[in-house]
Amino acid sequence: MKEKSAKSPEPEEPEQNFEDIPGVGPSIAQKLRDAGIRDFMELAVASPDDLATLADIGTAAAQKIINEARKQVNVGGFETGVEILERRKKLGRITSMSKAIDELLGGGIETQAITEFYGIFGSGKTQLALQAAISVQLPPEKGGLDGDCVYIDTENTFRAERAAEIAQGAGLDPAKALARIHVARAFNSSHQELLVPKAFELAHDLPVRLLVVDSLTAHFRAEFIGRGALADRQQRLNRHMHELLRFGDVFNAAVICTNQVTARPDVLFGDPTGPIGGNIVGHTATFRVYLRKSKPPHRIARLVDSPNLPEGEAVFSVTSEGIRD
Ligand code: ATP
Ligand code: MG
Numbered sequence: 001m002k003e004k005s006a007k008s009p010e011p012e013e014p015e016q017n018f019e020d021i022p023g024v025g026p027s028i029a030q031k032l033r034d035a036g037i038r039d040f041m042e043l044a045v046a047s048p049d050d051l052a053t054l055a056d057i058g059t060a061a062a063q064k065i066i067n068e069a070r071k072q073v074n075v076g077g078f079e080t081g082v083e084i085l086e087r088r089k090k091l092g093r094i095t096s097m098s099k100a101i102d103e104l105l106g107g108g109i110e111t112q113a114i115t116e117f118y119g120i121f122g123s124g125k126t127q128l129a130l131q132a133a134i135s136v137q138l139p140p141e142k143g144g145l146d147g148d149c150v151y152i153d154t155e156n157t158f159r160a161e162r163a164a165e166i167a168q169g170a171g172l173d174p175a176k177a178l179a180r181i182h183v184a185r186a187f188n189s190s191h192q193e194l195l196v197p198k199a200f201e202l203a204h205d206l207p208v209r210l211l212v213v214d215s216l217t218a219h220f221r222a223e224f225i226g227r228g229a230l231a232d233r234q235q236r237l238n239r240h241m242h243e244l245l246r247f248g249d250v251f252n253a254a255v256i257c258t259n260q261v262t263a264r265p266d267v268l269f270g271d272p273t274g275p276i277g278g279n280i281v282g283h284t285a286t287f288r289v290y291l292r293k294s295k296p297p298h299r300i301a302r303l304v305d306s307p308n309l310p311e312g313e314a315v316f317s318v319t320s321e322g323i324r325d
Helices: 002-007 025-033 042-046 050-057 059-073 083-089 099-104 123-133 160-169 174-179 189-205 218-223 227-250 280-284
Strands: 113-118 148-153 183-184 206-213 254-259 262-263 273-274 287-293 296-306 312-319 323-324
Touching: 025 050, 042 059, 042 323, 050 059, 099 296, 099 312, 113 123, 113 227, 123 148, 123 160, 123 206, 123 254, 123 323, 148 189, 160 174, 174 183, 183 189, 189 206, 189 218, 189 227, 206 227, 218 227, 227 254, 227 280, 273 280
Parallel strands: 113 254, 113 287, 148 183, 148 206, 206 254
Antiparallel strands: 262 273, 287 296, 296 312, 312 323
16 A cells, blocks of 8 residues: 555545544554555444454454544444435445346345355356446446446456456447456465455545455365364354455445355255355345256346345346346
8 A cells, every 4th residue: 555655646535544543643543554444434344353463453452443433433323214224325236137137136236235146057156247247337327336346256267258248248348348347366265355455455446336256155165174174164254254245335335246056965855955155154145146047048046035125036048248138
């Protein structure tokens, strides 16, 4: 961050004065800035442990700073239903280019939320993520948010040619559209986690309204093997997902995660497959959508879990132009 301001002499937006927070002197303020934190909101929603590590201070001091920041931005207090409704009015939605899926999701892929697409290989998870990376760029009247996309690719399946094709299908200039998708390849789970603060940095300079993690669970699944590692894996996934959710809240952005299904030997009756990450992922994702193949090019999307929408199904297809009904 320091490097960046050294490189760009033009005046940036004034940073918030962390020194105004009781207990924060110039040296801690500098540490916060060095850690890439730019405003009270980010402080207010940080976890004490994370902040302590990032800024190299004690956990108790971190908690105090967080509490003060919360007072400043009025986070953590009670809100009336009126205020909540007001905040929900700011929710944005991104079209999937399938009317059926948009309807299933209550009007499109929602901001301030995590939408998880899970299903077997070839069920359309990556295609939906690529479609959203393009759709988010559309103007609001066409179902977009006129925003950029940050795309964390863990399986090396992001294809620029395919994204360009989908852009064309959406009536966008392919070169311009590709320039608004910021892709990072995550080489392992720790790298994947580290890319989230990078996304925060990027979103301070660019209007990022969509964060994709494709796939959320592949690295975690490959690295944490056996029953002994399960608790650790779940804890790390939980933390990672809360960081993603925080990104969605801070930037009023949509978050899309993809997830494979795996055989569940513990299930004796019913569907013996389920999404990786089990309850942790399930409880943190706001919308869970199960994708399955049907007669080509058709696919079926099933809304499995949502705080405010009924369960239901939508038939869609993957075409050369992208996702369609
Ligand atoms: P995995 O778990 O392996 O990552 P996935 O669910 O991400 O699988 P997708 O990549 O979304 O799978 O879907 C791949 C499918 O999308 C292909 O099998 C094909 O049916 C369809 N598809 C991909 N590209 C095109 C295209 N250009 N035109 C039409 N259909 C396409
Ligand atoms: Mg995929």
